Amino acid sequence: MSEALGLYNYWIVIFLMMTGLYLVISTGNLVRKVVGLNIFQASVLLLYVTMGRVDGATAPIFVEGRETYTDPLPSVLMLTAIVVGVATTAVALALTVRINEAYGTIEEDEINEQEHAQELAG
Amino acid sequence: MSEHLAVLPVLLPLLAAPICFLLRNRIAAMGTAIAVCWVTFVAGVVLLRTVVTTGAPAIYELGGWSADVGIVYHVDTLAAFVVVLVSSLGAVVLTFAPQSIAKEIPKEKHHFFAALYLLSMAGLLGIAVTGDLFNVFVFLEISSLSTYALISLGQDRRALTATFRYLILGTVGATFILIGTGLMYQMTGTLNMAEMAAHIRETEGVRTVLVAIAFLTAGIGLKMALFPLHAWLPNAYCYAPSSVTAFVAATSTKVSVYVLIRWIYTIFGTQGPGSMSGVVVDLVLPAMAISGMFIASTVAIFQTNVKRLLAFSSVAQIGYMALGVSLVSESGLTAGIAHLFNHALTKGGLFLAMGCIAYRIGSVQLADMRGLGRRMPVTMFLWVLGGLGLIGVPCTAGFVSKWYLVRAALEQDALYLAVIILLSSLLAVIYVWRVIETAYFQEPPEGKDEVTEAPLSLLIPTAVLIGASIYFGLFTEWSADVAGLAARELLGVVR
Amino acid sequence: MILTGVMAAILVTMALALVRATLGPTLFDRILALNMFGTKTVLLIAVVCFTIDRTDFLDLALAYALMNFIGVVAVLRLFLHKGFGEPEPDEEGASS
């Protein structure tokens, strides 16, 4: 029982990560792919933050009268990872805009069709 | 000055990138970028000399914080070798670039090209020198994001979709690396690779660490286009601007191979108690490598676009490197590291030659290259020399590393591996011959404009890379010896 | 104890807002659901601050409220001309 409770958080976080990954690889719509990627990355943040947690501790901002603090390092790493994630999202969305200009669609199968036609023509 | 040497190759291009962008003038931006690249190259060579002569890795504590709390740069022979590899190829390819991109990229984007190119190079160099696992992720993202933008500069609209696919797979790979890093961090409580290695020996057989290794390997496998994970590579190489293809093909995947070597040998360990990379090295890596060597080479034979042919050949050649790494012996590792360098020169040179061809005939289709041997004799001659290097003909650099690889296989009494290496080289003969046959023994297409030799500013960088690949095939002291030294260091055989 | 009750109530409201955001059917429903979800987050943070006894984090709730406000304004600006009343097209060929 304690095993299940102690690891419950990790399992849910894994479920969240895999949901994001599933959306990335299963959908053919470019915007939904980016949304999935976002969910995937946001869930990895939760994995790290979950690790840093210490029972009975408080946030690592020092105050009078508190002795134990949670681990500051996972927070630091994830602050970097959030920014990296949003940077990737921005580039991916800019690409989506350009693809929509060039192909008139953001559906993968329609793009593939057009590319195939182009390949045959060329 | 000398105490800051370790950080210099990373900081120079990193700080020059925004300057190039702000200059806006395309000539000034490209000029600055080229100058910075060559200075970086010189710094890299000095760094390698220092590391080799002092016999100890150069340690640089960023911000003055020691390894237990801060980030340190840890430059051993292998890292310095990769720095020289990336900066030299970066410099040569960028020297090639101005004339080439003048035809392929709109003029108002040239300063973007210069800035992104420098950022990509800085990211790759940062991965090479850092001793901190999370820092690898950050610099990997710098180099990846700039590479995406560079590839999307291609003329064809398919460059956009190729980039998008690369971005999705690359980000999934990077996130896998982030998960693996997190699990390693969770079990060891540190991000410094040396400290991590020390703690990992205490936690023998912990399942979390095994999973971390699996995720790190899968993530970096995506980044280095190890065989079944290579889906992004052919189109990305095919539709990127010529100079971008040459740079990415020569450096990006090679640095990923370096990261894999670093993780397997420095962190996970390969022998002794507590070594954790058994399954990866014994089973996964060789299987992927060998299937890649055969399947990708076979696919390459049937390509009608020469750039894509070379891209599939790259996937196959990554297999040779991975195989060398997986042998866990001095000559195997030497072969892997030497092939890293030799293949970077050869493939860089070949893609530059493709750039020359694209510059003159505006196409990289095999059908349009008919009779090119007579119309662009120098370029095609260089192409043939590079092609021989891909096959591994004696006197080329490709031969040296394959020779080491066969020797490593025989040392382990794995005769079948030696046969496999030779057989897959035969496949390379076929696809290289297809191009040679088309260029030399077929009549040029009717009704096309007369084509002349590529301008010298394109030919000289191409000749430098191809020439270097021949030079290092004839005189192996430098490349193979440094590779051997790096291999001994990684295996813990102290000089 | 009373804080636990408040927390539970807020979480239930959040779940209801989530249902509305999922079902739609119009863009306006979704925007309202997003806005409501943001408001509930602000309340949740306030309650959490009191339960973990770090009232200095109440500032965070302010920042969330601000983000929520800006977010909703931005969404409304972006889709000013898209028409909020009709259900959104979700299929190729549906009227937009």
Add this chain to the structure above:
Amino acid sequence: MFQQTVDILVLGLLAATALAVVRMRTLIGAAMLMGIYSFLSASWMLILDAPDVAFTEAAVGAGVSTIFVLATLSITTIRAKRQTKFQFAPLAVVVLTGAVLIYGTLDMPHFGDPEAPVHRVGNRYIKRVPEEFKIPNAVTAVLGSYRGFDTFGETTVVLTAGLGVLCLLRKRREDEPKVVTE
């Protein structure tokens, strides 16, 4: 007990949101649910005593990312094609990856364990920050000084992305993206 109840409830809500994003057919709906997901995960981070990440996630994840996605939708299209057939391969990949990860959790130190090895370096910071810096926030100290180079790298990532986006979206003077026939 309170902590556990809240954990289970908030995590359940997170899981429901993630599933809703996958099931969501309309693009605007997916974007909004993504915002909700970020808000919720930010709240959970606060419950886990990581207010700095919670703050950044709310501003950057829930705010900026969502607005980026919605802006993209407003200039491209809000139509999404209905997925016709269910594919088995992605689900298999995801289930396999998830199973590997769950296998990995079996040896993990339990949630909130103060003795977990993960706190090795963190404890050094907790000890050293009050001595070496005059600021109360340990996260800021680590971010700005001990691991300042990562932060520098992060800034460079933003620069790179900015350059990339500008380069992609800048209109070509001569022509629109053209179809090159080979």
